[in-house]
Every structure is written in C-alpha cells, then in structure tokens.
Amino acid sequence: MESRLALIPALEPVREGIEDADRLLRSIVGSTEEPLRSMFNHLLGGGKRLRMALVIAVGRMFDAGGPRFAKLAAAVEMLHTATLIHDDVVDDASMRRGREALHSVWSVGAAVLAGDFLLARAVALMAELDSSRILRIFTGALCEMSVGEVRQTLVDGGKHHSREDYLRCAKAKTASLLEASTETAGILAGVTELQIAALGQYGRELGLAYQITDDVLDLIGDEEKLGKAAGSDLRQGLVTLPVLHYLDAVPNGGAVGTVLDGLTDEAHVKAAVEAVVSSGAVEASLAEARSHVLRGREALACMPDNPFRQILWSLSGYVINREF
C-alpha cells in the first residue's frame, strides 16, 4: 500500500504534505470493513489528488500546514471520490480512472452505499476542524453538485442550449468543489476575507478550465490514457463546449446532429468527433479554458509571492495542458 504517489512535477515541493494527507486517507479507508476497503482501494489507486494538492499548496503559501490541513485535504479527496462513485452510477459509466467503475465490479447497491459511507466519513473528518463555516461551504458545494447533476442527466438530458447553460453546469459539477477546496484552505490558514474570496475565484476558474479541457479531451484525447473511448460525451447525448462551438458554425447540426438524434453507433460517433475537431471548435474551447486560467492567475496577485504561489500558478497551467 505504501507506494510513492505519482504526482505531477510542479507538486514536488509540497509532496510531503500531500503524502501526509494521503496516508491519513489510506488509513481511514484501510480501516473499513470488506468489501468497502477493496472498493476504495480500487478507486484510490488511480487519481491525481488535485484537490488534496490544492489544499496543501494553499496552506504552505500562507506558511500553514500540519494535521489540520491533512484532515481537510483527505476529507476533500474523500468527498470528491464519493461524488465520482455516485456519478458513475447515475451515468452508468463503465470506466473510471482507467479501471472498471465500482458499480460494474461490485453492484449498483454497493456503489451507492460506498459513496454514502465516504461522504459521511468525509463530513465527520471535516467536523473535527470545528469550523461550521468550512462545513457550510462544502455541504453547499455538495448540494450544488447534486442539483447540477440532476439538471444535466434528468432535466435537459445534457442538451445545453447555450454557453450559459454549459458554464452553469461546469460550475456545479466541477468548479464548486475546487472552489470550496481553495476557499476553505484559506479559511483554515486564517487569511483575510479578500484573500479567501480570491482563493475561491482561483479554484472556481481552475475548475472551469478543468471541465472544458475534460470535454476537449473526450474528443481528441488518447483513449488509452483517458481510460475510455473518444466521443463518449456525444454518444451519451451530452452537448459540451466544443460541440456548442461546432453548432454555432453548423446550425443544422451536421454529423453531430445525427448522433444527437440517436444514431450512436461507432461510425456515426467517429464522424461527428472528426467534424467537431476539424471545425476549429477545439481551439476555440481551449482558448476559453486559457482565459479561465488567466482569470484564476489574476486572483493570485493578492497572495504572498513565494514558491508555493508559483505551484498554484503552474497547476492552473497543468490543468489545460494535461493529457488525461
């Protein structure tokens, strides 16, 4: 179990803090009963620990760290993992982090309960920090995430009609938890309200850039690295930002319209992906992702100028340059 975490290079200066938090996370899931333990280990073997890294890096930037940051970082990662488990049930996704999704290996019931356990355990860990403000921020993010997922999967079936719908959804499903992570790390470090708000902005913009990049990678990413087939969003009828850009240019829908109308066999999906990619929609989307990165970096201006701020700066770049 004590394997070296695979971190992105920019995170080496905070490796120790991340590893402390990861040890706490692993000791918590390691002390659960089977089959929960195996389920958690299955999922936690993968994962980039991005939220954990953000909490630790924000703390270090303000010269703060130690057990309270390890708790917050582990709790955030547990919350994130719990939402992934439930989202995979909701979307009936077969793969996660290059491995089979939990509900495919065990069962839907097992996955629901594993997510519930992790959620409750994460909140319990957060409650140890004795800050109802931190708890309110995370429970608010969790509510936003479930409402966002309900909206996406049940209400409009992912068929966003506008960029506003898309961004609202990206905010709910990805940016809200990242925003909560950086904001609460600032609260734990005892920084000013201005800095807390700026940290929230940094996390939120990072999250939007992350989600846009995710949606681009679904079209152009290496299937092996992604651990899933290209065009899976389109196959599910999910209209992401690059698809919206394509539809702006091709109002009748072209090859994409065919897939959204229900022809989701491999040949049609492949043709739709190629149509979107060759339309310049990927470049336009990545330009938007970059503008979110820039806005996130602007928020770093009111932070102490030290190597840990540099890590946050680099992380926001990594988010749009990653391959999976």
Add this chain to the structure above:
Amino acid sequence: MESRLALIPALEPVREGIEDADRLLRSIVGSTEEPLRSMFNHLLGGGKRLRMALVIAVGRMFDAGGPRFAKLAAAVEMLHTATLIHDDVVDDASMRRGREALHSVWSVGAAVLAGDFLLARAVALMAELDSSRILRIFTGALCEMSVGEVRQTLVDGGKHHSREDYLRCAKAKTASLLEASTETAGILAGVTELQIAALGQYGRELGLAYQITDDVLDLIGDEEKLGKAAGSDLRQGLVTLPVLHYLDAVPNGGAVGTVLDGLTDEAHVKAAVEAVVSSGAVEASLAEARSHVLRGREALACMPDNPFRQILWSLSGYVINREF
C-alpha cells in the same frame, strides 16, 4: 401543502414544535428545483415524523425549544429520508410508505442524486447549530448505517447466523439514527453528560424495539396498512428475529428453509410465513421488543418528571403496538 400532520395521539402536546420543524423541512424541499421537489413531496407526504417528534419532545422535557430544535428535527428527518431513498435503491424495494419507491417512479440515478442532495442539505442545516459534537454523532451514525447495510446486503446476504448478528444489524440500520436523535437533542438542550448518555440509551432501545416490531409486522401486518406484501423479508432471504426464533425450534429449517433455499413463489412464502407465525416466534420476538422498551424507559428515570417525559414513555409503547 399546509395540511395538518397526521400525528399519533400521544404527540398532541408537542404538535406545535413538530409542525414548526415540518414547516422548515417543507420550505427547504419546496425551494429545490424540479424534479427534486416533486420527488421529496412524494415521499414526505407519508412518514410518521418519529425522529422529528423525539427531538422536539426531548427538548420540551428540558424546557427547551425554538428554531434550533426545529433545525435539528428537520435535519434528522431529512437524513432519515435520504437513507430510505438510498436503501430502496440498494434493496430494489418497489414500495415505500404505501407509495411507489422514488427510483421506480423516476430512476435509480434520480434517486441516488435526490438522496445525496438531502444528505448534504441536512448536514448543512446541522452545521448551522455550530456544534461539531452533534455533527460527529450524526456522521458516525450515517457511517454505521451504510456499513450495516453493506454487511446485510452484500456480505452475508441478510442470512444472520445468530441473534447477535441480527441485533448488530438492527442497531446499525435503525437504532443508530434514533440514538443520535435523542442524544443530540439532549446536547442541544444543554443537559448533563449522564442525561445525554441516558437519552442515547432511550433512543437506542426504542430503535431496537422498532426494528423487531417492523420485522414482526412484515409477517403478520395488514398488507394494505404496511403498503407491501407480507413475508417480503423472507422473500428477499432476510433472516429476521422471528425467523431466528423459528429456526431455533425447527433446526432443519422446515417451510422457511425452502424459501431461504430459493423457492420464493407466493405459495412457498405464504407457507413459510404461516409456519413462523404458528410457531410462537412472533410472541417470543415481541417479548424481546418489550424488554427493549422497558430498558429504554429505565433510562428515563434520570429525566425531569413532567408531561413531556410521559410522551417519551408513551412513544416507546407506541413503537411496539403500532400497525404499520
């Protein structure tokens, strides 16, 4: 929406407090987006508000009440409802509170997300009480509930081998949240540690009596009032306390063994139910339930002697004398 709550008669003296809490609950679920709002209203139309009533009655017994108790009571009821929604998904139960289960009317995905939302919203409401002790007690109960449900549905498939297994499971799935409800109501009322522990004991014993009665009603209850067919536990392969009593007397399993071995058609289940009922197992189980009620009532000895203590005394009797 503003319909008079159907309360059991013993609760009339605390009706006002319960209705305040119920209004808060309804205003929270009423302000959610569709389809969440319809889903919650579907479920909350039924329900006995037992946990809500316990919180209010404990408060009043110590001359405490007001908005903080309404919050705790509403949050407890929301947590309870969230766990029911997820349990119905896990057990693939078709009915709940005499109505179709949420995942049957909407979808498994919708039910998972509705449960997540309610869980997060309940914790957010509890966080407003600014007591990390209360939060730790509830998150502990939630962890225990999901581990218990995992154990029951995945590990031993409900085939308890002993009364100890059965009681451990009843404690996890029912008694833990009732214990948390009465214990935290005491904490909120600012009572002594001795009284908090006694309130926990009262809630726990009430919960065990409740679960045993539930398992008896599954065999002898009126199907219309229960909102489900008799013998549904047996059909699912769940070995409850009355069945354990029967198996003590009929070690080869008799008619029950046939059903547990997989012959779950109506005729075999009916024969098994009749065999258990005519064996005296129901009376033996109800005697155990009564002994839990008595132990719960013993815990009330260190409480103020007033009409609200009398409500708690009566509630524990109601739990084993109810018809659904």
